[in-house]
Amino acid sequence: xxxxxxxxxxxxxxxxxxxxxxxxxxxxxxxxxxxxxxxxxxxxxxxxxxxxxxxxxxxxxxxxxxxxxxxxxxxxxxxxxxxxxxxxxxxxxxxxxxxxxxxxxxxxxxxxxxxxxxxxxxxxxxxxxxxxxxxxxxxxxxxxxxxxxxxxxxxxxxxxxxxxxxxxxxxxxxxxxxxxxxxxxxxxxxxxxxxxxxxxxxxxxxxxxxxxxxxxxxxxxxxxxxxxxxxxxxxxxxxxxxxxxxxxxxxxxxxxxxxxxxxxxxxxxxxxxxxxxxxxxxxxxxxxxxxxxxxxxxxxxxxxxxxxxxxxxxxxxxxxxxxxxxxxxxxxxxxxxxxxxxxxxxx
Amino acid sequence: xxxxxxxxxxxxxxxxxxxxxxxxxxxxxxxxxxxxxxxxxxxxxxxxxxxxxxxxxxxxxxxxxxxxxxxxxxxxxxxxxxxxxxxxxxxxxxxxxxxxxxxxxxxxxxxxxxxxxxxxxxxxxxxxxxxxxxxxxxxxxxxxxxxxxxxxxxxxxxxxxxxxxxxxxxxxxxxxxxxxxxxxxxxxxxxxxxxxxxxxxxxxxxxxxxxxxxxxxxxxxxxxxxxxxxxxxxxxxxxxxxxxxxxxxxxxxxxxxxxxxxxxxxxxxxxxxxxxxxxxxxxxxxxxxxxxxx
Numbered sequence: 001x002x003x004x005x006x007x008x009x010x011x012x013x014x015x016x017x018x019x020x021x022x023x024x025x026x027x028x029x030x031x032x033x034x035x036x037x038x039x040x041x042x043x044x045x046x047x048x049x050x051x052x053x054x055x056x057x058x059x060x061x062x063x064x065x066x067x068x069x070x071x072x073x074x075x076x077x078x079x080x081x082x083x084x085x086x087x088x089x090x091x092x093x094x095x096x097x098x099x100x101x102x103x104x105x106x107x108x109x110x111x112x113x114x115x116x117x118x119x120x121x122x123x124x125x126x127x128x129x130x131x132x133x134x135x136x137x138x139x140x141x142x143x144x145x146x147x148x149x150x151x152x153x154x155x156x157x158x159x160x161x162x163x164x165x166x167x168x169x170x171x172x173x174x175x176x177x178x179x180x181x182x183x184x185x186x187x188x189x190x191x192x193x194x195x196x197x198x199x200x201x202x203x204x205x206x207x208x209x210x211x212x213x214x215x216x217x218x219x220x221x222x223x224x225x226x227x228x229x230x231x232x233x234x235x236x237x238x239x240x241x242x243x244x245x246x247x248x249x250x251x252x253x254x255x256x257x258x259x260x261x262x263x264x265x266x267x268x269x270x271x272x273x274x275x276x277x278x279x280x281x282x283x284x285x286x287x288x289x290x291x292x293x294x295x296x297x298x299x300x301x302x303x304x305x306x307x308x309x310x311x312x313x314x315x316x317x318x319x320x321x322x323x324x325x326x327x328x329x330x331x332x333x334x335x336x337x338x339x340x341x342x343x344x345x346x347x
Numbered sequence: 348x349x350x351x352x353x354x355x356x357x358x359x360x361x362x363x364x365x366x367x368x369x370x371x372x373x374x375x376x377x378x379x380x381x382x383x384x385x386x387x388x389x390x391x392x393x394x395x396x397x398x399x400x401x402x403x404x405x406x407x408x409x410x411x412x413x414x415x416x417x418x419x420x421x422x423x424x425x426x427x428x429x430x431x432x433x434x435x436x437x438x439x440x441x442x443x444x445x446x447x448x449x450x451x452x453x454x455x456x457x458x459x460x461x462x463x464x465x466x467x468x469x470x471x472x473x474x475x476x477x478x479x480x481x482x483x484x485x486x487x488x489x490x491x492x493x494x495x496x497x498x499x500x501x502x503x504x505x506x507x508x509x510x511x512x513x514x515x516x517x518x519x520x521x522x523x524x525x526x527x528x529x530x531x532x533x534x535x536x537x538x539x540x541x542x543x544x545x546x547x548x549x550x551x552x553x554x555x556x557x558x559x560x561x562x563x564x565x566x567x568x569x570x571x572x573x574x575x576x577x578x579x580x581x582x583x584x585x586x587x588x589x590x591x592x593x594x595x596x597x598x599x600x601x602x603x604x605x606x607x608x609x610x611x612x613x614x615x616x617x618x619x620x621x622x623x624x625x626x627x628x629x630x631x632x633x634x635x636x637x638x639x640x641x
Binding site for chain 1: 532534535537538539540541542543544545548552553556557559
């Protein structure tokens, strides 16, 4: 149980490539923080710096109020779950779980007790004497989790642990990780590029881009009030549509937008086919493609006049015809005002 | 496994295409080997006028000959020493090289050079370095109070051929160990580091067990090398001496046959060597792929 403090951390690789620019982040005790961003945004580098697998060029990382910059990974008392699981192939599952405890000189009976407990929690008891290669992907994933929890570390670090699993198993393991973290209340940092995984797991979500933090907050806050154009485009599926303010003016009710707004974000699910009877803008668009996906349908639309392509998410059985031009409505309250040059929200 | 089959329209052509390779194997390997087996059962008079068929007489004499038995034990000492020395030094070098990032290619290139040197040249090189009269090594060793003379001291002679033979084989082993080390995922080492294993413990509990397929392969190759491919090195340094101290099996075959002109005994010895090679190769094929798996 510990908090993690990252203060003014910089990472510069050989050849003067800056991976992380002056980053500050505090992770309170017991919280599950998800670092999310496109590949190359520095999220894994940050995680590896917390783990001690990368050196810290500048700034400090503290775990449990102790600066750990100069400490070896082993001395930081953290556990990490790797993307490829990194199970020791020449050891049995039991051997894998015991390895970290043995290295720390834990007494034999304590090792047995902890391994049994972890195996019970993760339901891997039947496989304890098998080798990792005799297990399925999901089972390996559980063993990797087991190896982390037997140690009872100060923090769990997850490096895209579910990306090697198929979609169904991924959803299942996601729920298990969340449940496990809730019951153990261990501070956790979870890295992923999958925004669905990020949204569902996080107590707090950290969106990173090009070595900087774009926004930190509860997942729903980030969805409802993205602070930057990058977050607006990254969180939410299908992504937010960005429409020029000049295009929206004069199409419907009077727009009162903050100073400097030149771009408006429109979530696909806030586009309606019927007039909502509230202050709204009206867009006319041609349906290029009708995509039913079950619970809802996606309309790929081309705006009249500008020719811009946008996506709308409408109820499943909306009666529309491909090729038809239809009126669409967006409540003014649902618009997200942005400034294109600063890339930031204006309200 | 699905293999690709080519159907030749001409019935003779496929055999014709195989002829060159088969001819080479037949003329330079199968035929001499059969000749060796044949003459290992024969005795020839000193002038080459008459050969008599003597059954296993040559073999019987060999195993009653203290010189041959001595040569067997010398070979065991030599092969074991060369294998252990060449493998441990090359593993050490491979681990060292895999730790440096930027210059590892340069080191690799330099460390592979000895493999390109012909065995006799290797022998001559070490012979010069350790020459009791003009060599630099005995000169330095004298400073430490060691009197090096491989011309009269059997232990010195054995040390010299072991060093020379290992030096040449280190490059080969090194390349395989470097490749083996590279195939171990970095994340395993990182996981072990997080699991509280120091560098030394990581090596012995994670890296070394995962290298075992490479190690076993090299073990067989090195034994083979030390036993059969070291003729040139020995011929250029000690010529089996002093007093048979470095007269290993493969050198004894030569000295008994071509210097001693005892063709029958020499043939019998080479047949025994052949059986050893076949056994080692069989072990390699049977176990390299299967036994050392994790």
